[in-house]
Amino acid sequence: MSDHDYDSWKGLFPGTRGSTFPRACVGRQGTGIFRPAFPTGSAGGGNPLPGSWPGAGLFAAAPRFSLTLNDIGLVNAKFLCALLPRLSLPRAESFVVPLNSYLAKYRINTIQRIAAFMGQVAVESSEFCKLVESTYYRDAAHLRDTFPSAFKTAHAADYIKHPEKLANFVYAGKNGNGDEKSGDGWKYRGRGLMQLTFRNNYSAFAKDTGVDAVNHPELLEEPRMAVYSAAWFWNETHLNSYADRGNFKGLTLRINAKALVIMTVSTTGSAPWRC
Template structure:
């Protein structure tokens, strides 16, 4: 299980001051200890899955400073597509949670999924711990992991909000999450005496990926140097491993770093 917690969330989310900062710290503080195990229980358990989840929820909950939409909810009054069939349902079942659960029908549906009285007591959907579970349950119900695995931000965004609203913002948080995860998962291994290297794989992001990409380019591979370990970089690593009798897994550990360094020094 990747140990993502409150520090990780704050590394991704924007920073605020005053009342906004207090609201953010209240929410993050309540979910910090349960964040990693909750995500893991929903198979949101790889770098790409966690990064995409963070990219979406950070945008949707305004940087973890609210679990309830700022509007009154009056705009949802009478919305039959949301199951709002009683007077006052618009405001009663306004958007709440990290991914903004909205409408009587959805409160009823996710209440049943989580065995919680969300329809009878909709305000509990704004509780940070409950809102995290709702977001994960929604993620699972739409099978969003399959597109996170492909690093497909546009399809993930469409499944979350039905369009491309806030795409640039979501992309920014996705990249920040990749950076934060690279720092957490940057397992240090001995390369040469007194020298270390990071274990890298698809989904890794940061300067060490750029260093790897430069070494591969120096060996004749045609890839972009963009600090993002995507499909192209993975393909080049796999080919390099095949050419050099290494374990072919697309993961850059000690043996692959050694070969790359040796090949570069022999030029």
């Protein structure tokens, strides 16, 4: 949701060429570790799970395990590690209970919905490794490309290697944030699996859930609240309906519109680091 977190509607799980994470590519054109799942009791030669929509093969990471229609809510750590190569098993385990709880709470409970959700949050959180937005930039040109409207007149060079100053500048006066001096840009920068951003969003989340995210936004940097805030935002913006229709472009527009026009992240080959 933050301005500099990139994605593409071709994304993680549409199964189209140019998928963000080729190793986790799914669907008919996918070439990664996933293949179509088969109903419980099938020997693997029956019909795949209903539909040929993008992401249909997400929940069968052979040969270690398979999630079918009867247990698709049972996300486990091995599944997360297979899906997200950078994610270590101990860290994956910290997300299992929150994911199963909040996916159920917000009815992200079909293969289409879970595939779409996991695809989006994996990109927004750098495969569950970054639960708070970094506004540390080393290069002025990159900074201008990321926030073009903010630097039409301001000098980007004045903000490189100054993450707090940058956040307070580029997010000032937006969606409930105060001016630069208020510090709201830094305080309410992106957090959680969906990178919830801006005071208004933190306030709405707090009001609906009782989590004091306004006074303690750092709570969203913990796995449970990182998942909770992401699933809450998904529900608030009615993204299940987009997933049901396979409308990945529309879904990404609701989460991070800039992602469609700026760039597509590519992580080919082995993951360079783990978390």
